Amino acid sequence: MGADRKQDIIRRLRSVEGHVRGVERMVEEDVYCVEVVNQILAVQRALKKVSALVLDRHLHSCVTHAIRASDEAARERVLGELLEIFEATGRG
Amino acid sequence: MGADRKQDIIRRLRSVEGHVRGVERMVEEDVYCVEVVNQILAVQRALKKVSALVLDRHLHSCVTHAIRASDEAARERVLGELLEIFEATGRG
Amino acid sequence: MGADRKQDIIRRLRSVEGHVRGVERMVEEDVYCVEVVNQILAVQRALKKVSALVLDRHLHSCVTHAIRASDEAARERVLGELLEIFEATGRG
Amino acid sequence: MGADRKQDIIRRLRSVEGHVRGVERMVEEDVYCVEVVNQILAVQRALKKVSALVLDRHLHSCVTHAIRASDEAARERVLGELLEIFEATGRG
Numbered sequence: 001m002g003a004d005r006k007q008d009i010i011r012r013l014r015s016v017e018g019h020v021r022g023v024e025r026m027v028e029e030d031v032y033c034v035e036v037v038n039q040i041l042a043v044q045r046a047l048k049k050v051s052a053l054v055l056d057r058h059l060h061s062c063v064t065h066a067i068r069a070s071d072e073a074a075r076e077r078v079l080g081e082l083l084e085i086f087e088a089t090g091r092g
Numbered sequence: 093m094g095a096d097r098k099q100d101i102i103r104r105l106r107s108v109e110g111h112v113r114g115v116e117r118m119v120e121e122d123v124y125c126v127e128v129v130n131q132i133l134a135v136q137r138a139l140k141k142v143s144a145l146v147l148d149r150h151l152h153s154c155v156t157h158a159i160r161a162s163d164e165a166a167r168e169r170v171l172g173e174l175l176e177i178f179e180a181t182g183r184g
Numbered sequence: 185m186g187a188d189r190k191q192d193i194i195r196r197l198r199s200v201e202g203h204v205r206g207v208e209r210m211v212e213e214d215v216y217c218v219e220v221v222n223q224i225l226a227v228q229r230a231l232k233k234v235s236a237l238v239l240d241r242h243l244h245s246c247v248t249h250a251i252r253a254s255d256e257a258a259r260e261r262v263l264g265e266l267l268e269i270f271e272a273t274g275r276g
Numbered sequence: 277m278g279a280d281r282k283q284d285i286i287r288r289l290r291s292v293e294g295h296v297r298g299v300e301r302m303v304e305e306d307v308y309c310v311e312v313v314n315q316i317l318a319v320q321r322a323l324k325k326v327s328a329l330v331l332d333r334h335l336h337s338c339v340t341h342a343i344r345a346s347d348e349a350a351r352e353r354v355l356g357e358l359l360e361i362f363e364a365t366g367r368g
Contacts, residue, residue, distance in 0.1 A: 006119060013116045017109055024105045027098060033150035034173045040143045041180050044136050051132045052363055058125035059355045067343045079335045081126045082358075087328055088133050090182050090274045090366020144271055151263040159251045171243045174266075179236055182274020182366045190303060197300045201293055208289045211282060217334035218357045224327045225364050228320050235316045242309035265310045272317050274366050 005057055012050050019043050055085070097149055104142050111135050147177070189241055196234050203227050239269070281333055288326050295319050331361070 023039050063082070066074040115131050155174070158166040207223050247266065250258040299315050339358065342350040 009119050010116055013112055013119065017112045017116075020105055020109045020112060024102055024109075027101050027105065027146075033146050033154060034177070036146050037143050037150070037177055038180075040139050040146070041177070044139055047132050047136055047139075048363070048366075051129050052359060054119075054125050054128050054132070055362060056355075056359055058129075059358060062125060063355075064343055064351065067340055075340070079332075079339075082335060083328060083332055085126070085129055085133070086331060086362065086365060087324070088130075089362060090324075140271070140274075144267060147270060148263075148267055151266060155263075156251055156259065159248055167248065171240075171247075174243060175236060175240055178239060178270065178273060179232070181270060182232075193303050194300055197296055197303065201296045201300075204289055204293045204296060208286055208293075211285050211289065211330075217330050217338060218361070220330050221327050221334070221361055222364075224323050224330070225361070228323055231316050231320055231323075235313050238303075238309050238312050238316070242313075246309060269310070269313055269317070272314075 002057075005053065009050055009053055012046065012053075016043055016046050016050070019046065051089075094149075097145065101142055101145055104138065104145075108135055108138050108142070111138065143181075186241075189237065193234055193237055196230065196237070200227055200230050200234070203230065235273075278333070281329065285326055285329055288322065288329075292319055292322050292326070295322065327365075 019039070020043060023036060023043065026036050026039065063078050066078040069075075111131070112135060115128060115135065118128050118131065155170050158170040161167075203223070204227060207220060207227065210220050210223065247262050250262040253259075295315070296319060299312060299319065302312050302315065339354050342354040345351075
């Protein structure tokens, strides 16, 4: 993965970490439940954006290489993994 | 919210925080992208479970009180909030 | 459920039915896969809107009545059902 | 797409169509709202399975061809489409 993309992903994950700590404080201070749930939904959307960035690099590197390598087993593996990610998405 | 439920929620959020830090390390160490995405999906599922616990208390306390208070404006507000949460769920 | 709301829901479900038939034709005519998947995603969004309309009436009728009836078993049942719907949402 | 796969997909879409008609009848006959919502959730899961089958063929045909063709514009287009599908998934 390119160094810039990697730094962007790590920066976003640190921001998610801070966001989760903020939700902990909200719960400790008995903030209204609906606001807590809305913040958790916002964290989940931020995580989905991180997944999309990781997946974008994966498609351009590993998936492209595996398909070009003309190694059927490698192609089946990467395509099967993509399909499993698609099936698991939205279940969070 | 009961003290036990509150502690359970905070404990789960701390675990999510640690999980996110683990994902950061995976990215720094160039772990295979598919494993990174799968860990992010696991974090999203853990957050959904936390939302369900918060929502459960909300239904038993605020929603129940607002509906029993026979204050139509309060009832409309809590029901509208529940519907917005339902509509936003799964978009993460 | 009010007659207008009921007619609106039935009308939307008929439109979903027609939309699904359209997707069948797309598959029969070998339309580009990405367009097929995008139309299925559009059908799922239309169904989520129908669910929100049904849930809205449910909150204003059954849930309100069960909570006001001061029957703890009835309240537990409707709140448990709401929570199960929340947990299943987004898994489609 | 192979003829068997195509027939399987069309058969599943017809079953979804029948399922939606069943939900219409439930609404007309004032079946309990929670059962209606649960049937809509089941239809959404069935549609997600159809999407997965379409996507699986797409990955093995169009995506594989576009990546092997060494045409950068074609590769960018198919990878961009996959990412958009991933981002839209779960919003239904």
